[in-house]
Amino acid sequence: MANYLRFRNQHxxxxxxxxxxxxxxxxxxxxxxxxxxxxxxxxxxxAASLLPKVLEVFALTRTGFISQQQASERLDILMGLKQKAxxxxxxxxxxxxxxxxxxxxxxxxxYVNDRQSAWTSKTLLEYLSYLRLLQDVLEVHAVSDISxxxxxxxxxxxxxxxxxxxxKHPNKTIAEVLLMNDITxxxxxxxxxxxxxxxxxxxxxxxxxxxxxxxxxxxxxKHIRRPDEERKAYSREDLRKIMSALPHPTDKPxxxxxxxxxxxSGMRLGEIxxxxxxxxxxxxxxxxxxxxxxxxxxxxxxxxxRLVPIHPTLIHxxxxxxxxxxxxxxxxxxxxxxxxxxxxxYCAAVGNWYGRFNRMYVTSDSLKTFHSLRHTFADALKQLxxxxxxxxxxxxxxNCNITTGRYGKRYQPKVLLEVISxxxxxxx
Numbered sequence: 317m318a319n320y321l322r323f324r325n326q327h328x329x330x331x332x333x334x335x336x337x338x339x340x341x342x343x344x345x346x347x348x349x350x351x352x353x354x355x356x357x358x359x360x361x362x363a364a365s366l367l368p369k370v371l372e373v374f375a376l377t378r379t380g381f382i383s384q385q386q387a388s389e390r391l392d393i394l395m396g397l398k399q400k401a402x403x404x405x406x407x408x409x410x411x412x413x414x415x416x417x418x419x420x421x422x423x424x425x426x427y428v429n430d431r432q433s434a435w436t437s438k439t440l441l442e443y444l445s446y447l448r449l450l451q452d453v454l455e456v457h458a459v460s461d462i463s464x465x466x467x468x469x470x471x472x473x474x475x476x477x478x479x480x481x482x483x484k485h486p487n488k489t490i491a492e493v494l495l496m497n498d499i500t501x502x503x504x505x506x507x508x509x510x511x512x513x514x515x516x517x518x519x520x521x522x523x524x525x526x527x528x529x530x531x532x533x534x535x536x537x538k539h540i541r542r543p544d545e546e547r548k549a550y551s552r553e554d555l556r557k558i559m560s561a562l563p564h565p566t567d568k569p570x571x572x573x574x575x576x577x578x579x580x581s582g583m584r585l586g587e588i589x590x591x592x593x594x595x596x597x598x599x600x601x602x603x604x605x606x607x608x609x610x611x612x613x614x615x616x617x618x619x620x621x622r623l624v625p626i627h628p629t630l631i632h633x634x635x636x637x638x639x640x641x642x643x644x645x646x647x648x649x650x651x652x653x654x655x656x657x658x659x660x661x662y663c664a665a666v667g668n669w670y671g672r673f674n675r676m677y678v679t680s681d682s683l684k685t686f687h688s689l690r691h692t693f694a695d696a697l698k699q700l701x702x703x704x705x706x707x708x709x710x711x712x713x714x715n716c717n718i719t720t721g722r723y724g725k726r727y728q729p730k731v732l733l734e735v736i737s738x739x740x741x742x743x744x
Contacts, residue, residue: 320363320459327352328359338377341387349395358400369394371437371658379395379444380482391414409439420451427520436614437658446513448640449474449481450714452490453461459526462518467531470514474507475537508536545669548683548690555579558627569638571673572649574666577635578686580627580710580739581605582693591650596639598624603636604730607712620712621727625733629742695741706735 322331333348339345347370351362370391377387424447453473456466471680476494478484479502485493493499504570515532520644550558558575565572574588579587583605590613595606601628609615626635642650668684678684690711697707708715709727 320367321356321359322348325341325516326354327485328362328577330363330366331365332666334376335651338374338387341377346390347395350506354497366394366432368437375437375441379441379448380446381444381701410499417458419457420454420459420462421457422504423517423524424451425523427522430520438660439471441659445482445514446510448516450476450510450514450517453477454565459521462531464531464535466510469509469536471507471535474502474510476501476505478502479506493496504537504565511668513712530697535664542563547685547691548681548688549695550688551676552741554678554684555677555692561673565634565638566655570654570666571637571669573635574651574688575670576630576633577605578689579741580630580736582690583607584620584690585643585667585713586661586663587615587712589651589654589666592648593639593643593650594648596626596636596650598635599729601613602733603631604729614661615712617712617714619708619714622709622712623729623732624710625729625741627736627739629739693739696741697735702740706732710736 320330320332322329328345328351330349330351334342334345334347347367353359354361359518373382373387373390373394376382377384382390411725428440428444428447435443450470453470454466455469456461456462473490473494476499477490478493478499483494511532515530518527518530519531521527558579562572562575570589574585577583577588578585587607591605592611595608597604597606599606605626606626607615607620607622607624609621637649651662651666654665656662657664667686674685694707694711697710705715706727707713710732
């Protein structure tokens with residue numbers, strides 16, 4: 317948040333740069349609004365309430381829910397350049413008298429307004445895109461007209477559409493895309509995510525009294541693969557290819573160390589990319605990654621906050637020496653070259669690079685990605701006979717066991733180190 321604050325003329329200002337792809341919605345490359353305070357704490361609180369509203373405008377514009385003109389007007393209102401006359405969160409506020417059954421667009425507006433405060437910027441952007449697709453595919457416009465047959469048609473149509481529809485075919489209608497012959501349909505997982513979101517929308521309608529039933533129940537697509545087959549773990553040969561092809565650590569250290577950390581810690585890409593120097597520390601004599609939400613970092617779940625011992629192999633390869641060198645250089649973040657984006661944190665650049673690296677040097681299997689390192693880590697510990705609760709804590713998963721999960725406290729680093737040290741990808 318502090319990155320958005322500027323102190324000028326004895327007062328704090330909120331300063332937000334307009335993203336390059338949205339420069340046409342304003343006449344200035346940045347937004348500047350006085351927070352009317354000299355107190356840094358008060359300024360941070362004021363900015364914390366205003367910043368999400370501005371980022372919401374960016375997200376709504378990118379996903380096509382509002383026009384550039386509407387975006388410009390909303391930003392003017394937020395910056396105090398226009399009198400507030402009510403800011404609709406989705407396109408076109410309903411001006412006429414409501415019909416007995418509300419429109420789907422109206423329900424979507426209510427649904428997003430009720431839940432967006434609990435969503436991250438990335439989740440908001442994803443859900444807005446999903447809701448736009450659902451609305452475009454549906455053949456009805458009123459909530460009361462949604463039947464089981466409507467949902468079946470929706471499901472069947474989604475199964476024929478490609479992933480990232482609006483990015484791949486921005487100028488085509490749904491009907492035009494369906495007529496194309498070279499389409500690779502979106503995954504079953506994505507279709508079911510869309511149907512789950514639509515089911516949540518229908519539950520909102522029940523809660524608000526718009527419907528008495530949920531027509532989506534039992535209409536998900538059956539998975540052909542088992543859950544453990546949806547993303548593959550790397551083989552030992554794959555891991556050897558990764559280690560032999562990684563660039564030298566003195567060239568671009570993040571491209572060397574981040575995959576190695578993923579391999580030997582099971583941490584998520586976003587968790588690794590967000591690490592700060594202070595997150596590498598000794599606890600009870602054990603070097604650990606301190607996975608936390610301090611500063612501008614965001615974690616997937618509450619259980620994601622954890623200590624992960626640093627594998628002895630990483631220490632032997634010089635990781636701690638690298639950290640000390642960065643500390644001597646007065647760096648705050650472990651990977652200072654990575655740039656943060658509000659939507660997905662610091663991981664975009666490394667994620668894109670690793671995708672190319674993976675296909676060029678490791679495998680052509682689309683089910684093997686950076687996240688496969690996490691699967692590899694978990695599977696390796698499972699095959700070694702490690703307790704499920706130990707693996708869950710290392711992975712940042714919730715331990716649902718009432719005895720060890722609720723009453724038992726976190727494992728000590730020395731216990732976790734003993735488990736993680738058994739991993740050996742180099743020798744059979």
